Amino acid sequence: MAVVSSRWPRLSRMQRHDLFYGVLFASPWLIGFVLWTVYPIISSLYYSFTRYDLLQPPQFIGLTNYINLTTDDDFFLVIQNTLWWVVLSSPIGVASAFLMAVLLNSRIIARSAFRAIFFFPSIVPIIVVSSVWAFVLNIQYGAINATLRALELPTIPFLSNPTVVKPTLLLIHMWMQGGAMVIFLATLQEVPRELYEAATMDGAGSWSRFWSITLPMCSPVILFNMVMAFIGGFQNFALPWLLTQGGPNRSTEFFAVFLYRNAFQYLRMGKASALAWILFIVIVIFTVMLFRSSARWVYYRSE
């Protein structure tokens, strides 16, 4: 009894000590969370109910920004562009990252060289990516079209034709999958060798080993990369902004480009905030739907 009663106050002193230091050391993030996340999110919601051009103080107009968007043709064009992009770029990006990782994980020579080549584009400054691709894809003297013209083949209007430009962005997107690829590669290397050996002994070919071992074992990471790709896809800004400025004929005017234009070119901070909140809610819904669906296709190893 005496031991217990004398230990309790000491323990709680320890707990108080831990709480004090825990909060103290976490305080940069805690304060930053309030300043740079909580407050901006709440004020963004408030601004979305106002008309605000930075010159005059915000003027409360209720749901007007949201209601106006329902009759805004530009907005629906942007939604179409963005959905096209998200629905295609996420699975295509994740699939290409996965296939590159599978290729790298097979028995090959110079693996680290290939890995470096596939990975590197994802860490190059986006301004360099856009400058270089703009030149490679240039209709007259780009590496590809100048070659085509020399062969007297028709040129490809990569960046100047509204129907070609989105697939062009997809190609560049596939070129920048290094991050997801490396995550897949780490996952593939974690798959226990015994599983493959056992399957081989049972007479499974490489194709069925891929379907029944590799894919299920990687499915949690496929989900992770899909979620990240969806979130990133909805926010796609720098590449279309730099490479095409939303064109030609506004075919690459994506949600984030439209939002940026409204905020910083037209100074419609209220409308931009309403757009941001719509984006936020759409992303949350998509993410939740993806996680819901994952129960059916993601395999979790029980350990």
Next chain:
Amino acid sequence: MAAEALTGDTTTRRRRAIHPAEIAGTIVRYILLIGLALTFLLPFYWMASSAMKDDNQVFTVPPRWIPNPAYVGNFLSAWQVQDFNLFTFNTVVKYAIPSTIGTVLSSALVAYSFSRIRWPGRDLLFAICLATMMIPFQVRLVPLFIIFKDLDWINTYLPLVVPAFFGNAFFIFMLRQFFRSIPTELSEAAVIDGANEFQVLVRIILPLARPALTVVALFAFMDAWNDYLGPLIYINNEPEWTLALAIQRMGRAMTEVGASANAYPYLMAVSTIVTMPILLIFFFAQRSFIEGISLSGLKG
């Protein structure tokens, strides 16, 4: 046992190697790998080779793949088209270095609290910290701009540097994972010797976490070096530009009427120079780099 396994392994391998399907598979695999690698490298080759051409070699059909003559001096001339020394100074000294210092210090401190001190509410707050990574930046874009405008911080580097001192969710996560792998006995021994939490962090944890801290510092530096959106929003004044903003202007000026001679080669030359530090960092820290990124997926 081992010898048996070994011979068993080699016989199966030898038997499989004879299989024509296996050979075909290997050939297809290498064709894919080499084809992909060449495609991936093409833009970089085009960038670096165009950087050494002049207008006569840039505007040709068929394209000239090897510059002849190669104008190596283009790198120097291109650097003087605008005041790129100033923009490098801005990018590195005013932005990348201070934001890297802030990110590493604050993220390490917070990660220590989230991994090595037990306190009520810790795990919930860490979960919230992770969840903030899912919030689209656009939601905070407008209010943050307004905050910094009211503080009169537009056209300064404060909006880009000050928030770095409040921790970065991804780096907090990375460092927390690393700190958790350090045995508790080490810090307990230090506590018995009379060290306080701060001393434990500085004397025990940080020296052991050097590799992880290096990766965080490299990532933070690269984030700043590569950043386009941040400077685009907060920096309008030309003398304050970063390299990214200066290159953007170079690209836009090129398409305008009366663009100067060698505009394409110069743009490619500057792009090559700006890519070099990233290539060097990647070259020397490839392994820790790739491990750092892999970590983010392992929790998925």
